[in-house]
Amino acid sequence: MLSQIVNSSVLRGASGFVRPFASATVVKYSSFGRPEEVLKVEKDNVPDNVGASDVLVEMIHAPIHPVDINLAEGTYGIRPKLPSVAGTEGVGIVKKVGSSVQGLKPNDYVVPVISSSIAGTWRTQGVFGEKQLQKVPSDIPTEYLSAVSINPCTALRLLDDYVQLKSGDVIIQNAASSMVGLSVIQIAKSRGVKTINVIRRGPDFDDQVQRLKGLGGDIVVDEDYVRSPEFQRLISDLPRPRLALNAVGGDSATELARVLGDNGHLVTYGGMSRRPVTIPTSHLVFRNITSHGFWLTKWLETHSQQERQAMFDTVFSLIRNKQLKLWLEKHKFSDFQGALARSQEPAKGRKIILDLQL
Known part of the structure; x- marks a missing residue:
């Protein structure tokens, strides 16, 4: 019936x-x-x-x-x-x-x-x-x-909630060609924060490098290059990163932790490799690296409507000012x-x- x-x-x-x-x-x-x-x-x-x-x-x-x-x-x-x-x-x-x-x-x-x-x-x-x-x-x-409600908002929270970044500071991130990564680059650029961006090497690697640099990425390298002495020379004239953003896990996350400066913060918001995050004990004990996890769903559940509105207003302002594409x-x-x-x-x-x- x-x-x-x-x-x-x-x-x-x-x-x-x-x-x-x-x-x-x-x-x-x-x-x-x-x-x-x-x-x-x-x-x-x-x-x-x-x-x-x-x-x-x-x-x-x-x-x-x-x-x-x-x-x-x-x-x-x-x-x-x-x-x-x-x-x-x-x-x-x-x-x-x-x-x-x-x-x-x-x-x-x-x-x-x-x-x-x-x-x-x-x-x-x-x-x-x-x-x-x-x-x-x-x-x-x-x-x-x-x-706008997941990727750009996630990027904003990652940049705002763990370290008080100022113009001239440096951050490093993997999965930099993702929408979160691209949003991080652009928001950081609007604030004068420099970005070191790690991406996978694929058939369109050169195009990806060009795109990320065109959006304001300061350094764009592949995952293998991060492990090389040449990379250390490349970043030698920059301050050590205060913040590392990890969406991959595995060896990629470990390398981010190695590049962080003392008292730096590693924030994991994804696990594309489906491998655990491993940080060498020496970095935790002698360099005071702090590891965090971030999930936007939990942030939304634990913050007020006013805080949520402020987050969206910031993202919309960036879009209107052509600082976020x-x-x-x-x-x-x-x-x-x-x-x-x-x-x-x-x-x-x-x-x-x-x-x-x-």
Whole structure:
């Protein structure tokens, strides 16, 4: 009987009244595994009458993020309840608000903020709780808005929360060609902080070097070069880095720790190599190196709405002042499998963005 009700475009609520709904296209997964196998494009029913504290959002753009892949694989730090709508970032426009919603109104632009209740942004329409959403300005391109809430915000926190950096200071990072890495370079540049950037050597290595230096990277080298005497000579006229940012782990993280100055801080926010972070005992005992871990989800859960707003305002100001550029590549939602495959290609250099209205 329920399927008959659903197919007739109405849904009977708990109090017995009939609620109309709209049909939305979504990407769901009902089990964990290879993303190309478990992620399925489906039709879903979206209630037209939202609850008191809920917001109906028409989604516009959403990126394919490494977090999304890890969630589908079941390898992320948290596991959503299945079945689940995929996607952790995106931007949409408010269509309807519930009777108790105070901070949002129709036609506002919003981004779902990643949290322990994974947002589910790969959809054409969806209902979100008001507390899941962050209002964002309309003067910034929606492609940019869709991709600001994880990578640029992570970059900002990494630069602000562990060391009080000043102009002339030096930091070092691996995974520098990632969107977090590119954001770190640009934000550091805007503050006069120099960056040493470590990337993998691939077929487009020279292009990557040129791109990173064009965005303000002071030194760009591959992982092998960091271990060489030539690298030590290259950085000999710079102050030792006060901060090292690690998204790789394994030997790459160890080399970052070796380059750090005394009393430096190593912050790990990812583990692309899936190998543990190892710091030589001598660096901990004699050089007082401190190791931290960072997870943006936890930061959001433990900080106030005012602090979250200040973080977003800083990122938006950088974008408006042309001090932060995001490298994006847009794909039609109707070609989801093609976009997913493209997102898994090595050394593509751009974040894949789904146009959810095409």
